[in-house]
Amino acid sequence: MTRTGVTADLSRFLLHAVGLWGPYAVMALFFWLAALLTQVISNVAAALVMAPLAVSVASTNHWSPDPLIIAMVVALSAAPITPLANKVFIMAIRPGNYKYQDFFRIGLPLTILMFVLTLVLAPIFFPFVV
């Protein structure tokens, strides 16, 4: 999916749709796109797809790309909605005897918490306007 560019096209389409709603909407979308992508593909692959997008979206809108990159980076690390989100979680499944639901029950609220914090804090540390 990554190689054929479908992911990138889809993301670009979505970003275009919310681009008019301002940087926060784009950032929120970036976070969730990255969070969902990393469940399906590895976080390296997800980063390779999302990072160039972040840069191009930011530059067309004359924003700093940093907050978008940060939102993506947080989503890649802090979204254990399924154990596939991160290698660490895959490693924990067997010895911990976890089920998918365990990750969902804890991971989804955790992801939402991380999302809210990032949305509020990232633009403070990394302003959109340089």
Add this chain to the structure above:
Amino acid sequence: MMRLRQKLHISLHRLLMPLAVSIALGGLLSMIGSAGNIIGNTTLAARHLKPIPLFAITPLGVVLVVAGFAFMKWWGMRHLPSNGKDGEFLTDYQEVKSYLSEIRVSPSSTLVGASLRSIGYFREHNIMVLRIFREGGTVISPKPQDIIQAQDRLLVQGNTEAP
């Protein structure tokens, strides 16, 4: 971690997820903390933009790590099943599971009142009783003359083919 768990009598189930979460969140403490961070910065550099400084993400990372810790303490501990005391031996190690098992002696069992020596079934199938868990204490190394009581839990070792 597994050793620590045995010392503290906490199930692995409750320890590994918080551990994994903190490892993942720890990746946000610097721009080289995880692969995604590095790729993000490489992309910026490739487009001739200024990469995010190594520790610029640290303040945000610290907030997220602390929030993650508080979350796991409050929500995680409530939603990670503790497995109960009984489940400990059965769920811990997959490989041990194959030849260790637990038997609960029901009050109506014919084993009640019998000494371990007198139970022919155990001898015939090479089943060894390693522990007897009972109210008021655990028999750590059961002897042949030990008497089985109702409600005992026997930890037995045998090969997986034993019926």
